[in-house]
Amino acid sequence: MLLSRLARVSREVAATSARSRKIALLGGLFRDADAEDAPIVIPYLAGRLPQGRLGVGWKILGQGVPPAAEPTLTVRDVDARLTRIGAVTGVGSQAERKRLVGELLAAATDEEQRFLVALLTGEVRQGALDALAVEGLAEATGAAPADVRRAVMLAGSLRTVARAVLANGPGALDAFRLTVGRPVLPMLAHTASSVAEAVGKLGACAVEEKLDGIRVQVHRDGDVVRIHTRTLDDITGRLPELASAALRLAGERFILDGEVIALDEDGRPRSFQETSGRVGSRLDVATAAAAVPVSPVFFDALSVDGRDLLDLPFTDRHAELARLVPEPMRVRRTLVEGPGDLAAAEAFLAETLRRGHEGVVVKALDSPYSAGRRGASWLKVKPVHTRDLVVLAAEWGHGRRTGKLSNLHLGARNPDGSFTMLGKTFKGMTDAMLTWQTGRLKELAVEDNGWVVTVRPELVVEIAYDGLQRSSRYPAGVTLRFARVVRYREDKRPEEADTVESLLTAHPGAAP
DNA sequence: TTCCGACAGTGGGGTCGCAAT
């Protein structure tokens, strides 16, 4: 199949807003892909590279290569070239990658170039990713969408499922079963604003500690342990203490879901940054593990002794977990009968926060494990802080925000009337707010360098955030975590904005 | 007819490792 066909379909998918039409376009293309093309075409149309990332970014892509006049590139040709580009390492590798990317772009037409650049930078922006590609694949093969979706969850890979179902038809989907050693997409949680809201929605539920660490899925098959992240990357080699903990458990074959977190001597959680740094370090794992040991804390069991537990209610899965994993390695929890039992849930949240953790996850007791979906049966609740800050500057937006001032630079007040930047946010704005703030900030503009518009510090905005974290980027040595706009405070003058001092006082743990 | 679940888009900060400077 020619790349030009793919690039054209991608443009057509981007041009329509109707999901049904996007699915039909994707399905039509997949139907024409042969078994060799499919494992390339499908991830491309889901906006992803089969090779994963290649170490190619704007630096290498922005070289301005004149396009080819006629389309000649096939998708298999492109795949082979990209595989070669990804394999380049060592001194001078960036120059060599740049040369190879230049050759590829020179062989591509204008439309193909634009598609390749979008693909390599992860900015396909066609309004269709994995979920719609799954629907398109179902349409192309006559399989039920739910069956394809489940196979993808269990395989942890759309590409593998696509190859099988295109080669052998819908019957091939039955072969995808939960298998120890093969990671599955983890179940995710929605957000609720309070424990009362969460318990009100779920009824009988478990309220569990939410730990601020790294999600892990642990597979053990006899003597072999594999550990995967939320995106299914294999990090077994980075967590030797977790692997040996898994080998000490009483079962021989299982899949567990949980979190790893660094704790201090008193058992209090260390900052997310410390856990993340530890789990991220790859070179000298023994030294890293000695300096910052991490603890596994499990909360679910997906498979035990060859039994697939995914469709069992959470109560039954947890019973299996409790048989296998001793209490200190399980997440702390309390059971709640329903809204009549709210006080117990509130008390548990308060106790969890006192122990230094992030919040709680409220889980329906009767729900199955919805792999790969943000099922509404898990609801996280975290405390939210708010502050009134001042807009110091704003950045021009991209994509659907092109032409709008989007990303705000936020400042807190100093005693002398100046402001200290604490971070940025683009979250929480409605389209109406984007339009309004673009006009208002243009009135306050003192400079526009084409990327950042600096403004007079006069506009006050109420910002919600999850806490302070240490920063080497911002002058106060701290920054806001997950900042988002709540509303503009035109009733407030900048002299009434909150101060750096008050923030540091409110979050003493983060002070530099 | 209205409501709501699922998706995609829009980017935030940090850390690590690698290659270039």
Added chain:
DNA sequence: ATTGCGACCCCACTATCGGAA
């Protein structure tokens, strides 16, 4: 030695479509 860059951790929120109620 320092800097720049990409990958991958954590993540909130709004708009939209289309099926469910």
